[in-house]
Amino acid sequence: NAGVMQNPRHLVRRRGQEARLRCSPMKGHSHVYWYRQLPEEGLKFMVYLQKENIIDESGMPKERFSAEFPKEGPSILRIQQVVRGDSAAYFCASSPQVGVAQPQHFGDGTRLSIL
Amino acid sequence: AQRVTQPEKLLSVFKGAPVELKCNYSYSGSPELFWYVQYSRQRLQLLLRHISRESIKGFTADLNKGETSFHLKKPFAQEEDSAMYYCALFSGSARQLTFGSGTQLTVLP
Numbered sequence: 001n002a003g004v005m006q007n008p009r010h011l012v013r014r015r016g017q018e019a020r021l022r023c024s025p026m027k028g029h030s031h032v033y034w035y036r037q038l039p040e041e042g043l044k045f046m047v048y049l050q051k052e053n054i055i056d057e058s059g060m061p062k063e064r065f066s067a068e069f070p071k072e073g074p075s076i077l078r079i080q081q082v083v084r085g086d087s088a089a090y091f092c093a094s095s096p097q098v099g100v101a102q103p104q105h106f107g108d109g110t111r112l113s114i115l
Numbered sequence: 116a117q118r119v120t121q122p123e124k125l126l127s128v129f130k131g132a133p134v135e136l137k138c139n140y141s142y143s144g145s146p147e148l149f150w151y152v153q154y155s156r157q158r159l160q161l162l163l164r165h166i167s168r169e170s171i172k173g174f175t176a177d178l179n180k181g182e183t184s185f186h187l188k189k190p191f192a193q194e195e196d197s198a199m200y201y202c203a204l205f206s207g208s209a210r211q212l213t214f215g216s217g218t219q220l221t222v223l224p
Contacts, residue, residue, distance in 0.1 A: 033212070041216055042121075042201060042216040043201070043214040045213065055210065056211065059211070091159065093212075103161045109158070
Protein backbone atom coordinates (compact mmCIF):
# COMPACT_ATOMS: atom_id res chain seq x y z
CA ASN A 1 0.00 0.00 0.00
CA ALA A 2 1.66 3.19 -1.19
CA GLY A 3 -0.05 5.36 1.35
CA VAL A 4 -1.62 8.73 0.67
CA MET A 5 -0.14 10.20 -2.50
CA GLN A 6 -0.10 13.91 -3.14
CA ASN A 7 1.13 15.67 -6.23
CA PRO A 8 2.82 17.78 -7.09
CA ARG A 9 5.20 18.01 -4.13
CA HIS A 10 6.02 21.58 -5.05
CA LEU A 11 3.94 23.99 -7.09
CA VAL A 12 4.86 27.50 -8.13
CA ARG A 13 2.23 29.86 -9.47
CA ARG A 14 2.06 33.54 -10.29
CA ARG A 15 -0.60 35.73 -8.76
CA GLY A 16 -3.89 35.31 -10.57
CA GLN A 17 -3.21 31.80 -11.85
CA GLU A 18 -4.99 28.65 -10.78
CA ALA A 19 -3.50 25.96 -8.58
CA ARG A 20 -4.67 22.34 -8.61
CA LEU A 21 -3.52 19.99 -5.89
CA ARG A 22 -4.20 16.27 -6.11
CA CYS A 23 -4.60 13.63 -3.46
CA SER A 24 -5.01 9.90 -3.91
CA PRO A 25 -6.11 8.30 -0.63
CA MET A 26 -4.83 5.01 0.66
CA LYS A 27 -6.38 1.97 -0.93
CA GLY A 28 -9.68 1.20 0.72
CA HIS A 29 -10.05 4.69 2.20
CA SER A 30 -13.16 6.61 1.23
CA HIS A 31 -12.73 9.66 3.45
CA VAL A 32 -10.41 12.52 2.53
CA TYR A 33 -9.40 15.58 4.52
CA TRP A 34 -7.46 18.66 3.42
CA TYR A 35 -5.39 20.75 5.81
CA ARG A 36 -3.36 23.90 5.28
CA GLN A 37 -0.21 24.80 7.15
CA LEU A 38 0.99 28.38 7.06
CA PRO A 39 4.59 29.11 8.05
CA GLU A 40 5.17 28.83 11.80
CA GLU A 41 1.66 27.50 12.37
CA GLY A 42 -0.03 24.14 12.91
CA LEU A 43 -2.21 22.35 10.40
CA LYS A 44 -5.63 23.91 9.96
CA PHE A 45 -8.60 21.87 8.78
CA MET A 46 -10.08 22.97 5.48
CA VAL A 47 -12.51 20.39 4.13
CA TYR A 48 -13.70 16.81 4.62
CA LEU A 49 -15.01 14.81 1.69
CA GLN A 50 -16.36 11.40 0.92
CA LYS A 51 -16.74 10.05 -2.58
CA GLU A 52 -18.77 12.60 -4.58
CA ASN A 53 -19.79 14.48 -1.44
CA ILE A 54 -18.48 17.42 0.54
CA ILE A 55 -19.29 16.66 4.16
CA ASP A 56 -17.73 19.62 5.94
CA GLU A 57 -16.11 22.63 4.30
CA SER A 58 -16.23 24.91 7.31
CA GLY A 59 -12.47 25.52 7.24
CA MET A 60 -12.25 26.46 3.60
CA PRO A 61 -12.35 30.10 2.44
CA LYS A 62 -15.66 30.87 0.77
CA GLU A 63 -14.09 32.39 -2.31
CA ARG A 64 -11.57 31.01 -4.79
CA PHE A 65 -11.23 27.64 -3.03
CA SER A 66 -13.06 24.48 -4.00
CA ALA A 67 -12.61 20.77 -3.46
CA GLU A 68 -13.95 17.62 -4.99
CA PHE A 69 -13.59 13.88 -4.63
CA PRO A 70 -15.08 12.26 -7.71
CA LYS A 71 -16.24 8.70 -8.00
CA GLU A 72 -13.14 7.90 -10.01
CA GLY A 73 -9.79 9.55 -9.58
CA PRO A 74 -8.07 11.62 -6.92
CA SER A 75 -9.43 14.35 -4.73
CA ILE A 76 -8.67 17.81 -6.08
CA LEU A 77 -8.18 21.02 -4.13
CA ARG A 78 -8.50 23.94 -6.51
CA ILE A 79 -7.46 27.51 -5.81
CA GLN A 80 -8.45 30.09 -8.36
CA GLN A 81 -6.76 33.46 -8.84
CA VAL A 82 -4.07 32.70 -6.30
CA VAL A 83 -2.68 35.44 -4.09
CA ARG A 84 0.53 35.63 -2.06
CA GLY A 85 -1.32 34.64 1.10
CA ASP A 86 -2.15 31.25 -0.41
CA SER A 87 1.51 30.24 -0.10
CA ALA A 88 1.49 27.32 2.32
CA ALA A 89 1.86 23.59 2.64
CA TYR A 90 -1.35 21.72 1.85
CA PHE A 91 -1.75 18.28 3.37
CA CYS A 92 -4.21 15.59 2.53
CA ALA A 93 -5.20 12.78 4.86
CA SER A 94 -7.45 9.78 4.43
CA SER A 95 -9.22 7.26 6.62
CA PRO A 96 -11.33 4.19 5.89
CA GLN A 97 -14.25 5.64 7.78
CA VAL A 98 -14.98 8.35 10.29
CA GLY A 99 -14.26 7.83 13.90
CA VAL A 100 -11.49 8.07 16.42
CA ALA A 101 -10.73 4.40 15.98
CA GLN A 102 -9.76 5.18 12.41
CA PRO A 103 -6.76 7.51 12.53
CA GLN A 104 -6.04 9.71 9.59
CA HIS A 105 -3.05 8.90 7.39
CA PHE A 106 -1.25 11.84 5.86
CA GLY A 107 0.45 12.47 2.55
CA ASP A 108 3.74 14.32 2.10
CA GLY A 109 1.97 17.55 1.27
CA THR A 110 2.14 20.03 -1.57
CA ARG A 111 4.17 23.16 -1.01
CA LEU A 112 2.53 25.98 -2.91
CA SER A 113 4.56 29.09 -3.62
CA ILE A 114 3.00 32.19 -5.14
CA LEU A 115 5.31 34.58 -6.95
CA ALA B 116 -14.93 25.81 19.56
CA GLN B 117 -12.10 23.39 20.14
CA ARG B 118 -8.54 24.55 20.56
CA VAL B 119 -5.18 22.86 21.10
CA THR B 120 -2.27 24.74 22.61
CA GLN B 121 1.37 23.68 22.54
CA PRO B 122 3.14 26.42 24.46
CA GLU B 123 6.68 25.45 23.48
CA LYS B 124 7.73 26.05 19.90
CA LEU B 125 11.23 24.71 20.50
CA LEU B 126 12.50 22.26 23.09
CA SER B 127 16.04 20.98 23.49
CA VAL B 128 17.18 18.24 25.85
CA PHE B 129 20.30 16.15 26.16
CA LYS B 130 20.34 12.48 25.24
CA GLY B 131 19.24 10.36 28.18
CA ALA B 132 17.36 13.18 29.86
CA PRO B 133 13.60 13.07 30.43
CA VAL B 134 11.44 15.01 28.04
CA GLU B 135 7.91 16.37 28.31
CA LEU B 136 6.08 18.08 25.48
CA LYS B 137 3.13 20.04 26.74
CA CYS B 138 -0.33 20.03 25.23
CA ASN B 139 -3.46 21.69 26.58
CA TYR B 140 -6.85 21.59 24.96
CA SER B 141 -10.18 23.32 25.10
CA TYR B 142 -13.25 21.31 24.12
CA SER B 143 -16.76 21.16 25.48
CA GLY B 144 -17.34 17.50 24.66
CA SER B 145 -15.47 14.33 25.46
CA PRO B 146 -12.05 14.74 23.85
CA GLU B 147 -10.20 12.24 21.74
CA LEU B 148 -6.54 13.19 21.62
CA PHE B 149 -3.57 12.21 19.53
CA TRP B 150 0.10 12.90 19.15
CA TYR B 151 1.50 13.04 15.63
CA VAL B 152 5.21 13.19 14.78
CA GLN B 153 7.03 14.43 11.71
CA TYR B 154 10.66 13.36 11.34
CA SER B 155 12.92 15.30 9.03
CA ARG B 156 11.89 14.83 5.38
CA GLN B 157 9.13 12.41 6.31
CA ARG B 158 5.39 12.69 6.37
CA LEU B 159 3.27 13.30 9.41
CA GLN B 160 2.53 10.04 11.19
CA LEU B 161 0.48 8.98 14.15
CA LEU B 162 2.55 8.43 17.29
CA LEU B 163 -0.10 7.53 19.81
CA ARG B 164 -3.70 8.12 20.84
CA HIS B 165 -5.08 8.37 24.30
CA ILE B 166 -7.78 5.73 23.93
CA SER B 167 -5.14 3.08 23.30
CA ARG B 168 -3.21 3.90 26.46
CA GLU B 169 -0.15 2.55 24.69
CA SER B 170 3.53 3.35 24.74
CA ILE B 171 5.17 3.90 21.38
CA LYS B 172 8.95 4.31 21.06
CA GLY B 173 9.03 4.84 24.82
CA PHE B 174 6.59 7.75 24.70
CA THR B 175 3.45 7.89 26.81
CA ALA B 176 0.73 10.46 27.20
CA ASP B 177 -1.98 10.62 29.82
CA LEU B 178 -5.20 12.51 29.41
CA ASN B 179 -5.84 14.74 32.42
CA LYS B 180 -9.38 16.03 32.11
CA GLY B 181 -9.08 18.15 35.24
CA GLU B 182 -6.15 20.08 33.81
CA THR B 183 -7.31 19.63 30.20
CA SER B 184 -3.87 18.39 29.28
CA PHE B 185 -2.36 15.59 27.25
CA HIS B 186 1.38 15.97 27.76
CA LEU B 187 3.77 13.65 25.92
CA LYS B 188 6.54 12.15 28.02
CA LYS B 189 9.60 9.98 27.61
CA PRO B 190 11.94 9.14 30.49
CA PHE B 191 15.13 8.91 28.44
CA ALA B 192 15.31 10.89 25.21
CA GLN B 193 17.25 9.56 22.22
CA GLU B 194 18.79 11.51 19.36
CA GLU B 195 16.42 9.84 16.91
CA ASP B 196 13.50 11.40 18.78
CA SER B 197 14.42 14.76 17.28
CA ALA B 198 11.37 15.76 15.26
CA MET B 199 8.34 18.01 15.12
CA TYR B 200 5.54 16.87 17.41
CA TYR B 201 1.90 17.87 17.02
CA CYS B 202 -0.88 17.37 19.51
CA ALA B 203 -4.31 16.98 17.91
CA LEU B 204 -7.90 16.75 19.09
CA PHE B 205 -10.56 14.86 17.18
CA SER B 206 -13.95 16.48 17.23
CA GLY B 207 -16.60 13.83 16.74
CA SER B 208 -19.27 16.34 15.93
CA ALA B 209 -17.21 18.22 13.37
CA ARG B 210 -15.33 15.08 12.31
CA GLN B 211 -12.02 16.87 11.98
CA LEU B 212 -8.66 17.07 13.68
CA THR B 213 -7.66 20.31 15.38
CA PHE B 214 -3.88 20.60 15.61
CA GLY B 215 -1.63 22.52 17.92
CA SER B 216 1.12 24.63 16.40
CA GLY B 217 3.72 21.97 17.10
CA THR B 218 6.89 21.63 19.17
CA GLN B 219 10.25 21.07 17.53
CA LEU B 220 12.18 18.69 19.77
CA THR B 221 15.94 18.52 19.47
CA VAL B 222 17.82 15.87 21.40
CA LEU B 223 21.44 16.85 21.80
CA PRO B 224 24.26 14.28 22.00
